Amino acid sequence: MKVLVAVKRVVDYNVKVRVKADNSGVDLANVKMSMNPFCEIAVEEAVRLKEKGVATEIVVVSVGPATAQEQLRTALALGADRAILVEAADELNSLAVAKALKAVVDKEQPQLVILGKQAIDSDNNQTGQMLAALTGFAQGTFASKVEAAGDKLNVTREIDGGLQTVALNLPAIVTTDLRLNEPRYASLPNIMKAKKKPLETVTPDALGVSLASTTKTLKVEAPAARSAGIKVKSVAELVEKLKNEAKVI
Amino acid sequence: MTILVVAEYENGAVAPATLNTVAAAAKIGGDVHVLVAGQNVGGVAESAAKIAGVAKVLVADNAAYAHVLPENVAPLIVELASGYSHVLAPATTNGKNILPRVAALLDVDQISEIISVESADTFKRPIYAGNAIATVQSSAAIKVITVRTTGFDAVAAEGGSAAVEAVAAAHDAGISAFVGEELAKSDRPELTAAKIVVSGGRGMGNGDNFKHLYSLADKLGAAVGASRAAVDAGFVPNDMQVGQTGKIVAPQLYIAVGISGAIQHLAGMKDSKVIVAINKDEEAPIFQVADYGLVADLFEAVPELEKLV
Numbered sequence: 001m002k003v004l005v006a007v008k009r010v011v012d013y014n015v016k017v018r019v020k021a022d023n024s025g026v027d028l029a030n031v032k033m034s035m036n037p038f039c040e041i042a043v044e045e046a047v048r049l050k051e052k053g054v055a056t057e058i059v060v061v062s063v064g065p066a067t068a069q070e071q072l073r074t075a076l077a078l079g080a081d082r083a084i085l086v087e088a089a090d091e092l093n094s095l096a097v098a099k100a101l102k103a104v105v106d107k108e109q110p111q112l113v114i115l116g117k118q119a120i121d122s123d124n125n126q127t128g129q130m131l132a133a134l135t136g137f138a139q140g141t142f143a144s145k146v147e148a149a150g151d152k153l154n155v156t157r158e159i160d161g162g163l164q165t166v167a168l169n170l171p172a173i174v175t176t177d178l179r180l181n182e183p184r185y186a187s188l189p190n191i192m193k194a195k196k197k198p199l200e201t202v203t204p205d206a207l208g209v210s211l212a213s214t215t216k217t218l219k220v221e222a223p224a225a226r227s228a229g230i231k232v233k234s235v236a237e238l239v240e241k242l243k244n245e246a247k248v249i
Numbered sequence: 250m251t252i253l254v255v256a257e258y259e260n261g262a263v264a265p266a267t268l269n270t271v272a273a274a275a276k277i278g279g280d281v282h283v284l285v286a287g288q289n290v291g292g293v294a295e296s297a298a299k300i301a302g303v304a305k306v307l308v309a310d311n312a313a314y315a316h317v318l319p320e321n322v323a324p325l326i327v328e329l330a331s332g333y334s335h336v337l338a339p340a341t342t343n344g345k346n347i348l349p350r351v352a353a354l355l356d357v358d359q360i361s362e363i364i365s366v367e368s369a370d371t372f373k374r375p376i377y378a379g380n381a382i383a384t385v386q387s388s389a390a391i392k393v394i395t396v397r398t399t400g401f402d403a404v405a406a407e408g409g410s411a412a413v414e415a416v417a418a419a420h421d422a423g424i425s426a427f428v429g430e431e432l433a434k435s436d437r438p439e440l441t442a443a444k445i446v447v448s449g450g451r452g453m454g455n456g457d458n459f460k461h462l463y464s465l466a467d468k469l470g471a472a473v474g475a476s477r478a479a480v481d482a483g484f485v486p487n488d489m490q491v492g493q494t495g496k497i498v499a500p501q502l503y504i505a506v507g508i509s510g511a512i513q514h515l516a517g518m519k520d521s522k523v524i525v526a527i528n529k530d531e532e533a534p535i536f537q538v539a540d541y542g543l544v545a546d547l548f549e550a551v552p553e554l555e556k557l558v
Contacts (some may be wrong), residue, residue: 016512017377026381093358094349120493123376124361129319129349138320138425141346144487154428159342160441160496161259162432162488166318169424178477178494179487214389215358218371221382226519229540231531235553238525238543242558246523246540248502249445249469249558 001111001148001170003046003055006101006131007039007075009068010121023219025091026121035071038116040078041176044183045146046114047079054148057081059108063088063100069199076194077186083199084108088211094122096211098130103207105135110171112153117142117175128175138168144179250279250369253307253329255338255347258285262296265442266339268403271300273396274337275404276366280304283411284329286322288315294413301405306413313421316430317343323350324420330355330391334369340395340497348395357389362497364400378493378516398441399499399520433486437463440489443472445502448491448518451478452507452528452547459485461548462506465555474498474518476508492517507547510535527551 011017012032020027035043049055060080062068065087072083086100105113113135118125132139140146140155144163147154153168158177186194204211232238242249252274257264267283274281283297286309294308307329313321326347330336336351338344340362352359363372364382371386372394440446447466449459459473466473474491475484491498493516503521508514510526510533518524519538526539527550536542543550 011377013513017380019381026377095353095356095358098353118494121377123378123493124349124359125345126349126352126359126361129346130353130359132319133323133350133353136422136424138422139346139350141319142342157342158487159430160488162430162486164316164430165428167426167428179481213358215360215385215387218384218386220376221384223375223379223382223519226524226538226540229524229536229538229542231536231542231544233543235543235545235550235557238541239554239557241541242502242523242525246502248523 001055002057002059002108003049004105004108004110004113005042005046005058005060005075005080006113006115006127007043007060007062007071008036008119009033009062009064009071010036010119013037013120019220019222023221025220033067035074036116036119038118038176038178040183041178041180042114042116043075043078043080044181045176048181050079059084059110061086061101061104063092063097072199073194074186076197077191078184082197085199085201086204086207087201088204092211093213093215094124094126095130096213097127098134099209100204100207101131102134103209112171113173115173115175117177128173132173137171137173139173140166140168141175142177143174144177146174146180250334251332252277252279252281252335252337253333254281254283255326255336255344256283256285256293256297257339257341257343258287258290258293261292263293263300265403265439266341266398267297268300268406269398269401270337270339270396271302272401272404273363273366274335275302277335277369279334282307284309284326286314286325287317288312298411298413299407299409301408303409303411306411307416308413309416309418311419313419316427317347318425318427319347319350320422320425321420322347323354324422325418326351327354328418329416333391335392335394337394337396339398344395348393352393355391355393357391357393358387359393359395360385360387361395362397363394364397378512379519380512397497399497433488437466438470438472440472440474441496441498444500445469445471446474446498446500447471447504447506448474448476448508449479449484449506450476450508451482453479453484456484461551465551468555468558476514505535505539506551508535509533510538
């Protein structure tokens with residue numbers, strides 16, 4: 001089957017972000033950017049499906065700025081066959097991304113689309129579900145295990161109380177949870193080879209997609225800072241403070 | 250303005266998360282209706298009707314809605330949504346699974362995990378693992394929103410007397426099926442609702458050592474959580490994970506034991522009222538957010554703490 005994987009360029013997960021002084025957003029100038037960790041897991045899962053002989057071709061797609069080509073090249077180095085960049089503005093809402101991905105799905109006709117469960121910048125956790133709605137496909141969100149079973153896909157999902165397994169008709173949408181797999185590192189030869197793999201750039205206009213949105217961000221602020229605490233010397237002092245000062249036990 | 254709240258339920262009654270979500274709906278203002286979708290959910294509907302401030306309970310009791318598969322439940326919500334200004338659900342795994350699908354079918358953006366209501370169309374929500382708070386305004390005709398339950402105090406579970414109305418609509422997309430589930434069993438309070446949470450990290454060393462935390466938790470009436478490091482190392486199951494990718498908690502007291510305090514973990518617990526850190530590394534970032542820090546070997550400190558409380 002053909003597998004489509006969506007990846008997002010985000011600020012690296014180790015970076016402590018700073019809010020801009022004018023409260024218009026988060027300062028991303030000169031900040032290290034990487035592939036969203038959940039997207040890396042999505043790429044890895046697709047590559048493993050190909051290694052098992054389940055997937056035949058892996059197409060990786062990103063909706064974002066021209067610089068997202070770096071993350072697409074990373075995905076190609078990890079084992080994707082070709083890449084598509086839908087070149088658009090930096091900050092898009094999930095629905096706009098889902099609409100752009102829907103247009104790519106219509107064109108590519110994949111049997112399976114794998115996305116991360118959420119991007120660590122916007123923390124929305126929406127795009128996969130929205131793409132499933134727009135395409136009419138079944139969805140297996142927060143997946144910690146994916147198994148092809150004939151014309152169905154068994155997906156084990158992480159839910160609040162534990163795990164749940166669902167069987168999805170293909171084509172289907174899967175979003176990855178952290179425990180799905182451990183992504184591999186790209187080797188230098190593979191990084192070199194990835195430079196020769198095809199990367200197509202399209203615009204939302206060419207796909208006939210409107211990126212209009214019903215939500216706007218009015219301001220972005222730093223969260224209330226916690227006041228500095230104290231260090232206690234012994235367990236007895238800790239218990240005394242919790243009982244008499246904080247009054248929480 | 251009428252608001253539809255999609256109920257979360259467990260063991261035949263509404264879950265606490267529903268009460269926090271009704272509280273958020275009450276802040277928006279207007280009549281609050283609660284939708285209970287599932288199979289054999291008569292008891293859930295009865296408990297929903299007792300929630301303070303709920304005007305009406307809609308019950309969609311149908312085999313298609315068993316295990317609340319989003320492929321079937323989302324079209325149901327979309328069909329009902331035209332009569333409402335807002336559709337709310339708690340930001341549980343069910344809410345996160347279903348509502349974006351509803352929003353896309355309605356062709357509107359969804360707003361995830363609001364922590365406060367500024368007005369009927371303006372909300373605050375955390376981004377970047379809680380390192381920034383965004384104020385967002387929605388111009389959508391129907392606002393589809395998930396609610397971070399720790400951001401709102403629960404309304405009373407008793408005292409209401411809403412009318413219960415059956416919804417006949419049956420949507421069965423037939424493209425997904427429930428196969429099975431494996432739920433973690435515990436006598437301790439539910440992690441996201443507990444007043445006290447004791448969490449262990451990589452410093453616990455192995456799964457067996459978590460018994461120290463369990464006995465401390467039992468003495469305190471606390472729930473036990475874990476950092477991602479402890480879950481990934483296989484010490485405890487993943488449903489105990491607190492953090493950006495796990496559960497968000499905001500208890501009265503959070504005791505972090507052997508947890509360094511990575512950004513990912515802090516995102517899930519830094520709104521706790523009082524934070525205690527027990528760690529032998531005095532440079533650990535957890536001490537920057539802890540109200541009370543104890544630099545000590547957890548294997549000595551935890552048993553002693555258990556003795557003294």
